[in-house]
Amino acid sequence: MLIRPARPEDAAAIWRVIGPTIRAGETYTLDPQMREADALAYWLGPDKETFVAEEEDGAIVGTYFMRANQAGGGAHVCNCGYMTSAAATGRGIARLMCQHSLDHARARGYRAMQFNFVVSTNERAVRLWESLGFKIVGRLPLAFKHPTRGYVDALVMFQSL
Amino acid sequence: MLIRPARPEDAAAIWRVIGPTIRAGETYTLDPQMREADALAYWLGPDKETFVAEEEDGAIVGTYFMRANQAGGGAHVCNCGYMTSAAATGRGIARLMCQHSLDHARARGYRAMQFNFVVSTNERAVRLWESLGFKIVGRLPLAFKHPTRGYVDALVMFQSL
Numbered sequence: 597m598l599i600r601p602a603r604p605e606d607a608a609a610i611w612r613v614i615g616p617t618i619r620a621g622e623t624y625t626l627d628p629q630m631r632e633a634d635a636l637a638y639w640l641g642p643d644k645e646t647f648v649a650e651e652e653d654g655a656i657v658g659t660y661f662m663r664a665n666q667a668g669g670g671a672h673v674c675n676c677g678y679m680t681s682a683a684a685t686g687r688g689i690a691r692l693m694c695q696h697s698l699d700h701a702r703a704r705g706y707r708a709m710q711f712n713f714v715v716s717t718n719e720r721a722v723r724l725w726e727s728l729g730f731k732i733v734g735r736l737p738l739a740f741k742h743p744t745r746g747y748v749d750a751l752v753m754f755q756s757l
Numbered sequence: 758m759l760i761r762p763a764r765p766e767d768a769a770a771i772w773r774v775i776g777p778t779i780r781a782g783e784t785y786t787l788d789p790q791m792r793e794a795d796a797l798a799y800w801l802g803p804d805k806e807t808f809v810a811e812e813e814d815g816a817i818v819g820t821y822f823m824r825a826n827q828a829g830g831g832a833h834v835c836n837c838g839y840m841t842s843a844a845a846t847g848r849g850i851a852r853l854m855c856q857h858s859l860d861h862a863r864a865r866g867y868r869a870m871q872f873n874f875v876v877s878t879n880e881r882a883v884r885l886w887e888s889l890g891f892k893i894v895g896r897l898p899l900a901f902k903h904p905t906r907g908y909v910d911a912l913v914m915f916q917s918l
Contacts, residue, residue: 598807603795626825666786666874669902670911705907710897712873713827734913741830747868751830752895752913 597689599696602646602659607636610648613681613730621743623718624677627675628743639677647696648751649680649689657684660693662700663708674706689719701757708756715740716749730755758850760857763807765822768797770817771809774842775800782904784879785838789904800838808848808857810841818845821854823861826871835867851882855889862918869917876901877910891916 602610611632618635621628626635639661640646649658658680667677676697680689701709711730714722722732734752742748763771772793779796782789787796800822801807810819819841826836837858841850862870872891875883883893895913903909 621829625829625831627828630828666900667788668782668786669876669904670786670874672901672902673897673900674909698904708898708900710900713831715830735899736834736894736913736915737869737917739808739827739831739834739869739871739915741833743830747833752897754897754900 597659597693598650598652599647599693600646600650602640606648606656606684607640610639610646610659611636613656613659614679616682617679623715624679625713625719625740645700647693647700657681657687658689660691660695660697662736664706665712671711672705672707674701674704674708675710675712676683676701691724691728694724698728698755698757705757708754710755711751711753713740714751714753715742716751717742717745722753725753728755758818759811759813760808760854761811763809765774767809767817768801769840771820772797772799774817774820777843778840782878784827784882785840786874786901795811806861808854808861809852809856815818818842819850819854821858823858823865825867826873833868834871835865835869836871836873837862844890852885852889855885859889859916859918867918869915871916872912872914874901875912875914876903877912878903878906883914886914887891889916 644661644663646661647655660678662676665673666673681713730753732751736750738747739750785900805822805824807822810815821839823837826834891914894915898906899909900911
């Protein structure tokens with residue numbers, strides 16, 4: 597598995613990864629109906645560094661972005677978002693991407709990484725982030741309307757680097 | 758004191774309120790050096806409803822914005838930012854604006870209000886928000902680089918409506 601910076605020609609492959617997750621609306625606070633062009637403009641925006649996880653045969657099975665979580669006095673804390681293709685779930689790709697991002701964040705000089713909104717029902721993600729050193733530092737009561745479970749809590753997770 | 762929607766012709770007066778706070782860099786995660794035009798584009802952005810607090814003589818002494826804090830499944834929680842002119846500090850204008858915003862948020866159908874990043878050294882603000890019903894639901898360790906106090910915690914504050 598190669599994790600490398602995304603290139604403009606990866607856009608269609610990135611959409612095949614992020615589209616189904618956005619459309620499902622269960623884990624990200626993005627409009628489930630957002631247009632492909634808007635989703636790609638967001639994921640590959642100029643405020644972000646975006647990476648892809650590429651298999652040996654060239655297939656893109658995951659992608660993540662990194663950005664400063666705040667401007668000004670908060671710019672030393674980064675934020676990332678990760679998505680793995682549904683077909684590749686369970687193979688440790690999110691873990692690899694997160695480990696890559698932690699290394700990259702340290703190299704960039706960030707002092708911490710923050711996830712602003714981890715949906716509490718996304719239990720596998722919560723466990724994964726905890727296993728990679730993140731702590732739950734906040735709980736937002738009923739802050740996410742899950743498409744099938746109704747209003748559920750969201751978590752703020754944080755790790756000093 | 759009248760709290761009313763901001764109009765385009767209020768821009769210069771709004772800058773006189775928000776400019777010194779942005780330049781000080783002690784309470785908001787905005788670039789202290791940001792240009793006036795960029796600051797106004799942010800404060801009056803199309804994703805926000807912006808209000809001003811106007812005295813009887815027409816002087817604008819405070820301003821706040823409201824927006825959805827997240828898209829998609831998080832869009833039922835709003836976020837606000839408030840600034841009072843330095844000359845008018847201590848007169849209860851922030852309290853009035855926050856009370857106005859809580860009423861407005863309920864009228865808009867929001868189910869909660871969240872402050873993502875209250876700098877912990879801004880003790881007067883923390884006490885004020887607590888007195889208005891907000892709870893500290895998260896603490897971001899050393900997430901803000903204060904211009905004179907160094908790295909300090911930031912708080913996530915939340916209130917169901």
